Amino acid sequence: MTRPLPLLILLNYxxxxxxxxxxxxxxxxxxxxxxxxLTSYNKNIRPDTTVSIDITAALQQIxxxxxxxxxxxxxxxxxxxxxxSRLSWTPSSNGNIDVVMLPVTSLWIPDTMxxxxxxxxxxxxxxxYSLASVESTGQVYMILPALTVKTRCNFNVQYFxxxxxxxxxxxxxxxxxxxxxVYTENSTAVIDISGYTEHPLxxxxxxxxxxxxxxxxxxFEDTYNDVITIQLYLxxxxxxxxxxxxxxxxxxxxxxxxxxxxxxGSQIGLCMTCFMTYSVYSLNFSNLFPQQSQYLMMITLYFxxxxxxxLISMIWFVICNHFISKAEMPKFLYIFAGLLQxxxxxxxxxxxxxxxxKDVIVNNDELKKSEDKESIxxxxxxxxxxxxxxxxxxxxxxxxxxxxxxxxxxxPSLVKDDTLTKINNxxxxxxDKPELVTMDKTNEKLKPKCDFCDRxxxxxxxxxxxxxxxxxxxxxxxxxxxxxxxxxxxxxLFIVVAELSxxxxxxxx
Numbered sequence: 001m002t003r004p005l006p007l008l009i010l011l012n013y014x015x016x017x018x019x020x021x022x023x024x025x026x027x028x029x030x031x032x033x034x035x036x037x038l039t040s041y042n043k044n045i046r047p048d049t050t051v052s053i054d055i056t057a058a059l060q061q062i063x064x065x066x067x068x069x070x071x072x073x074x075x076x077x078x079x080x081x082x083x084x085s086r087l088s089w090t091p092s093s094n095g096n097i098d099v100v101m102l103p104v105t106s107l108w109i110p111d112t113m114x115x116x117x118x119x120x121x122x123x124x125x126x127x128x129y130s131l132a133s134v135e136s137t138g139q140v141y142m143i144l145p146a147l148t149v150k151t152r153c154n155f156n157v158q159y160f161x162x163x164x165x166x167x168x169x170x171x172x173x174x175x176x177x178x179x180x181x182v183y184t185e186n187s188t189a190v191i192d193i194s195g196y197t198e199h200p201l202x203x204x205x206x207x208x209x210x211x212x213x214x215x216x217x218x219x220f221e222d223t224y225n226d227v228i229t230i231q232l233y234l235x236x237x238x239x240x241x242x243x244x245x246x247x248x249x250x251x252x253x254x255x256x257x258x259x260x261x262x263x264x265g266s267q268i269g270l271c272m273t274c275f276m277t278y279s280v281y282s283l284n285f286s287n288l289f290p291q292q293s294q295y296l297m298m299i300t301l302y303f304x305x306x307x308x309x310x311l312i313s314m315i316w317f318v319i320c321n322h323f324i325s326k327a328e329m330p331k332f333l334y335i336f337a338g339l340l341q342x343x344x345x346x347x348x349x350x351x352x353x354x355x356x357x358k359d360v361i362v363n364n365d366e367l368k369k370s371e372d373k374e375s376i377x378x379x380x381x382x383x384x385x386x387x388x389x390x391x392x393x394x395x396x397x398x399x400x401x402x403x404x405x406x407x408x409x410x411x412p413s414l415v416k417d418d419t420l421t422k423i424n425n426x427x428x429x430x431x432d433k434p435e436l437v438t439m440d441k442t443n444e445k446l447k448p449k450c451d452f453c454d455r456x457x458x459x460x461x462x463x464x465x466x467x468x469x470x471x472x473x474x475x476x477x478x479x480x481x482x483x484x485x486x487x488x489x490x491x492x493l494f495i496v497v498a499e500l501s502x503x504x505x506x507x508x509x
Contacts, residue, residue, distance in 0.1 A: 337479035
């Protein structure tokens with residue numbers, strides 16, 4: 001019982017004789033002022049019959065823009081100012097205090113909400129630790145810190161990636177019309193962008209704030225609502241999409257043009273590769289935007305034109321290969337290709353040079369070259385394979401060599417009818433005498449039945465047919481080459497004109 005007595009004496013000393021925990025004079029005055037202001041204050045009652053509210057905004061950053069979902073997320077400070085006469089006082093009577101800070105949850109605040117909000121709750125978020133500054137005149141200034149606002153925005157991406165957008169943040173009272181709340185525009189501070197952080201893909205060209213009127217949502221009042229609209233003028237930065245879309249597609253167009261210099265199989269393979277690459281690029285860009293049928297995007301038109309050039313090139317490669325393989329061509333196209341070959345692309349098809357064949361003279365089993373055009377000519381017909389004749393006379397084709405000797409004035413010498421003939425120091429038995437064909441100065445030649453065996457007319461007919469077909473095929477190849485140059489120039493012209501037109505339309509929207 002004796003121990004608690006000193007403790008009680010100490011406590012009495014601290015409470016009655018010490019000044020521990022007491023407020024200063026200025027703090028006591030402020031506490032008294034705040035208590036008097038909030039004692040009879042009811043936050044559920046409006047300050048006046050009609051309350052005028054000023055709204056200002058400080059844009060900090062455009063966090064994200066989703067064209068597919070048609071939304072814009074921004075971070076900003078939104079402040080509201082109004083006058084509440086119940087919170088006014090005389091500074092001289094209250095220690096010359098002009099401003100006090102009061103918790104927002106203890107005051108009447110307007111039910112301002114974001115009209116085009118994309119969140120579940122469009123009301124401005126007010127936390128329990130938010131404060132409002134109240135002046136002696138009763139003016140209340142409430143600022144909401146770093147609000148992340150997600151709003152709907154109607155994007156028109158027809159001229160992507162050179163498009164310009166206007167996105168807005170609309171603020172208004174949800175439940176009270178113009179007879180109770182009037183929103184006004186602060187002429188001194190519209191939108192503060194001094195602390196704005198630039199978006200990597202969007203450029204902010206300007207801002208604006210306007211007040212528009214809309215129909216009142218309350219069914220018992222025939223009034224209107226004032227809507228504060230904060231407008232943001234945005235322009236897309238096109239460099240990223242130009243380098244990863246338009247320029248890459250232009251390179252593929254050049255690759256399509258280069259395929260005209262390749263063989264048929266390589267042409268088709270290269271064009272198919274370009275088709276697949278176009279599809280990948282088109283799919284990547286289509287995933288960025290919503291599905292719509294209101295307009296045709298210029299970038300989509302650009303990809304479609306590029307695919308068309310590749311498709312036209314593939315069709316032409318197939319047609320050209322068909323002409324060459326069949327050695328046939330429509331008459332009008334054949335004539336047109338001939339004109340191109342002779343008149344337009346003459347530098348690509350030089351006239352063939354005349355091959356001066358050197359004559360051969362046979363003299364004592366030796367071959368000599370002759371430079372005299374009027375000298376005696378001799379030809380040696382080499383042995384060719386003829387299936388039908390070779391079965392009949394195999395020994396004839398093995399050893400028989402036909403030599404035609406024509407002299408200018410002398411008669412051709414006859415081959416002796418010997419059983420054995422010496423040719424190149426070897427003896428061979430002649431099965432049949434070679435037929436001697438003479439040619440006079442008038443170049444009159446007796447045409448043999450067959451160039452191979454002088455016996456088979458069918459073999460000669462097939463040979464002439466194949467020879468004529470070969471000549472025709474070479475002619476068709478030349479004319480197809482001229483048409484190939486012509487189609488190449490036409491495709492190049494269309495690519496330059498069409499794609500430049502699309503670029504100009506996109507850039508000058």
